[in-house]
Amino acid sequence: MHKIVLFILITAVWSCNTKNSIRFAVKKGDGVFLAQPVHFDLKNAEANQIDFKEAMILFQETGKEDIEVSFQLDESNGGIWFVPVIDKGEDETLNFRLENGVSTSKSGTGVSNQKQNGNLQLRLQDKPVVSYRYEMTYPPVGADSIFRKSGYIHPIITPKGDTLTRIQPDDHYHHYGFWGPWTHTQVDGERVDFWNLGEGMGTVLFKEFKKEESGNVFTSFTAVQEHIDLKTKEDPQVALNENLKVRLWNLNRPDRYMFDYKSEFSSPLENGILFEAYRYGGGLGLRFNERWKADNCSVLTSEGNDRLTADGTNAKWCIVSGEASDGKGTNGILFMSHPKNRNHPEPMRIWPIDANGGRGDMFFEFCPIRHEEWKIEPNKNYELNYRMVVFDGTLNAEEAEAYWQSFASENQIELINK
Known part of the structure; x- marks a missing residue:
């Protein structure tokens, strides 16, 4: 039985355009990777060039077309929660980008x-x-x-x-x-x-x-x-x-x-x-x-x-x-x-x-x-x-x-x- 570990690797980047962003990866581990909540702590990213008081969008980077992923602020611990889209590929990580901007998604919250x-x-x-x-x-x-x-x-x-x-x-x-x-x-x-x-x-x-x-x-x-x-x-x-x-x-x-x-x-x-x-x-x-x-x-x-x-x-x-x-x-x-x-x-x-x-x-x-x-x-x-x-x-x-x-x-x- 393989142990699943979600390991967040965070990379801060200053975008070439006017948007500020943070990129990070969720490590799949070597077992079964299932759709379930992942927590990203915004306090760990305070030094980066992103304004957390402004609107933000989360994207899952697929190497082709980025997928907008719904997230939710958790005021009690200063972070966001989201559920990754399952990727059955052989890559060891799922890549994400959080940036300032307004969502254009019309889907309901569920x-x-x-x-x-x-x-x-x-x-x-x-x-x-x-x-x-x-x-x-x-x-x-x-x-x-x-x-x-x-x-x-x-x-x-x-x-x-x-x-x-x-x-x-x-x-x-x-x-x-x-x-x-x-x-x-x-x-x-x-x-x-x-x-x-x-x-x-x-x-x-x-x-x-x-x-x-x-x-x-x-x-x-x-x-x-x-x-x-x-x-x-x-x-x-x-x-x-x-x-x-x-x-x-x-x-x-x-x-x-x-x-x-x-x-x-x-x-x-x-x-x-x-x-x-x-x-x-x-x-x-x-x-x-x-x-x-x-x-x-x-x-x-x-x-x-x-x-x-x-x-x-x-x-x-x-x-x-x-x-x-x-x-x-x-x-x-x-x-x-x-x-x-x-x-x-x-x-x-x-x-x-x-x-x-x-x-x-x-x-x-x-x-x-x-x-x-x-x-x-x-x-x-x-x-x-x-x-x-x-x-x-x-x-x-x-x-x-x-x-x-x-x-x-x-x-x-x-x-x-x-």
Whole structure:
């Protein structure tokens, strides 16, 4: 398995015409090169003859006709993000030129967000693909209202339109698509469960949005979520404050997109909170659609484990895939854990093949406390980072490793003065 390294070689040039420009190259590496986000740090180019306060255009130089490439400013770290056009040639690098000028491209950005009926929809080519539920969802008629919830992701929809997530299944009313409450915790020596809503101990709810942005390459939001201790009914207390950051990337291909899920959290409690070691809790969990059973879905992890052997093992990445809704082909999700996450490669909870009365329903979770407890100190910041690729068709192990390598390693920047 070859490791993919994106290595940015930057060359500053003073153009012969009136335009100022910076040229740089993205090294392909010696493995699979996939369309995925690349970051170029403008701070490293401050000495060059280009005005970053003016309009800029990015071109990919092909040796024939240059291709204009969409990019997006990232104000948080002073750079731009873009997705290269795949070049299957034998050259070791892809060459780019960033210059002052006004774009003449009339193509749409491809990504946007929209609030609709209590959901914040992240949209690709004007179709919702990842939706965050910020208003309250109530359980089905006849079920206890204690199972009501906000602050979760559903539906996740493939580019061709298959819904992969499920909420409120009758076997687990507390399952809400894609979400990450903590299960066995201790607050001042008392057990509190934020996952199993039916026990009435705790819940996780949306509070407010801090930030939303959309551009040519990604659309994103930051939602504030409160993990609420309900053990004292008269005076519930917030045990964790969480900033959930979700970013959808346009990969410029019809069968795949990518999104990031970053949880930043801290405890305002005087004594903090203890996450006990347990097979469920935190990280991220996903209850898959009801179509997938024991005989039509599969698992493959970075360590080579499958549906029969993966539960309880650790992995850098995991592919979960199953039969498409029309019975023709497959689709699924590649889950990736960042190396800075606690207990990386990260433990997983994957339902056994005979789960739920032998049906073999599919549930996946990266669970950083599966084998070891985690003490959250008061007013100290913690974070967990994940990346997902949602796909129609297939995604193989070599591609999964290439995606993970890009996620795991920051771009190496070298300024070359000539």
